[in-house]
Amino acid sequence: MRRLTLFAVLVFMVFGSAATASAGTATGATALLSVPIAGSSVDVDVSVVSATPVVPYEYAIQNECYFSGRLSGRPDSYQRDDIVNWIYSSPPPIGEVPHAIMTVNLLTVPAGSACKVFLVKNNTVVKGSTTKYVVQPIAP
Numbered sequence: 001m002r003r004l005t006l007f008a009v010l011v012f013m014v015f016g017s018a019a020t021a022s023a024g025t026a027t028g029a030t031a032l033l034s035v036p037i038a039g040s041s042v043d044v045d046v047s048v049v050s051a052t053p054v055v056p057y058e059y060a061i062q063n064e065c066y067f068s069g070r071l072s073g074r075p076d077s078y079q080r081d082d083i084v085n086w087i088y089s090s091p092p093p094i095g096e097v098p099h100a101i102m103t104v105n106l107l108t109v110p111a112g113s114a115c116k117v118f119l120v121k122n123n124t125v126v127k128g129s130t131t132k133y134v135v136q137p138i139a140p
Contacts, residue, residue, distance in 0.1 A: 026050035028119040028129035030061070033101070038111040038135050046083065046119055047099045048126065054098045056084045058121060063104045065115040071132065077109050080120070111137035 026048050033043040046061055048054050060082045064075035086098040104117060113135045119126035 026121065026126055028059075028126035030117050030119065030129050030131040032117075032131065032133060036104075036106055036115070036133050036135050037138055038109055038113075039107060039138055041103050041105050041107065044102050044104055044117055044131075045099060046102055046129070047097050048119065049097055054086055056086070057082045059083045059126065060120045061102045061104070061117065062120050063115060063117045065106075065109045065113045065135065067110055067113050069112050069114050069134075071114050071116060077113070077115075079105055083119075106135055109135050111135055 027050075028046065028048045031045045033045055036042045044061065044063075046059075048059060060080050063077075063079045065077035066073065067076040081102060083100045083102065086100050088096070088098055109115070114132070115135060116130055116132045118131070119129035
């Protein structure tokens with residue numbers, strides 16, 4: 001009987017701590033603020049919804065581009081920048097969601113490249129934050 005009780009306590013501790021750890025996960029969003037054009041840069045609005053306050057350097061924006069036009073394999077272009085300055089819109093409830101405007105460099109990315117931009121926390125992609133896009137050619 002003692003072994004059964006010990007086993008039950010152990011199982012409860014394992015599954016109980018997993019539920020607590022998953023309760024604090026954040027969700028995020030990224031949105032391009034203009035058309036991504038080859039040889040230029042594009043601003044991205046990023047936001048995070050979290051149960052805990054968002055602090056500088058906790059999150060980073062990552063942009064990966066694939067010159068083949070397919071999102072597979074190793075990226076040909078890679079950019080990762082820590083997010084330092086968070087801003088809060090007002091009035092609530094929008095005012096409670098931290099936003100940042102980050103610049104993605106497309107200077108060396110050719111037209112037709114497939115790219116994705118997303119948020120990262122502790123080398124893990126933030127749920128809901130991936131935006132896929134195709135780099136457009138320079139207008140004549």
